[in-house]
Amino acid sequence: MGVVRRHRWDVTPAEARRIQEDLRTYWIGEDAFGEIRTVAGLDAAFVLVESQALRKGRGKPLPYKATSWAALREANRAIGCVVMYRFPEMEEIERTYAVLPLEFPYVPGLLSFREIPVLLQALRKLQALPDLLFCDGQGYAHPRRLGLASHLGVVLDRPSIGCAKSLLIGAHKPLPAKAGSWTPLLDEKAGNERIGAVLRTRNGVRPIYVSQGHRVSLESAIRLTLAVTDGFRIPRPTRDADHFAGELKRKILQGQSSEN
Secondary structure, eight states, X not given: OOOOSOOOSSOXXXXXXXXXXXXXXXXXXXXXXXXXXXXXXXXXXXXXXXXXXXXXXXSSBOOGGGSOOHHHHHHOEEEEEEEEEETTTTEEEEEEEEEEEOOSOOOTTOTHHHHHHHHHHHHTTSSSOOSEEEESSOSSOSTTSOOHHHHHHHXXXXXXXXXXXXXXXXXXXXXXXXTTOEEEEEEGGGTSEEEEEEEOOSTTSOOEEEEXXXXXXXXXHHXXXXXXXXSSSSOHHHHHHXXXXXXXXXXXXXXXXXXX
């Protein structure tokens, strides 16, 4: 699989933020893709046994390098799932998964460092990479403009779209109740920069938050998200990947599934 921009994953939160800032310089926010024949939904789940916080000593936190991750690597797992379809028919053609030790703590704004390593492992098992990636998470709508969808898209230099269930940053005007309606998501702290869209995928249900991942304009991200939406709130690719990850998590907890 062609990882175009490699970087380390075993880093401190401060180093992770610097990596995001560097990768952001490679981000493309306009359409830079050819014919889309295949799309895929990606999602991750976690089997958590030990604490996900940075371990603390008495009084002050220990330096990051002094924290012991041995127990976390033994106990905690990340499950990465990919479901691939023929587009626009949305006929499923392949699904893969991977399970890896979970080595990065929960830090808001750095979730891509928890999820992308296992998602890359799952993508490597596909016969061929899809033309477009739908990620269950943010893209450009991120404090450093490099959420999961943008991070993965830039690393692979692959068109990607972020379809998040909840709001991370930004504000928006009221949204009409009709399916297909959308309104810009604006970052008021950055001069009302348009960072994504609040999209109604089904009449009267809560919206989702769509943002550019990489090599896709916001208008195309909205259009393509609606093209893979099939009457449910969550678009089919990320919904199926989420269900797949949940099934695997249950099987792993019950000792019924291999981690290979």
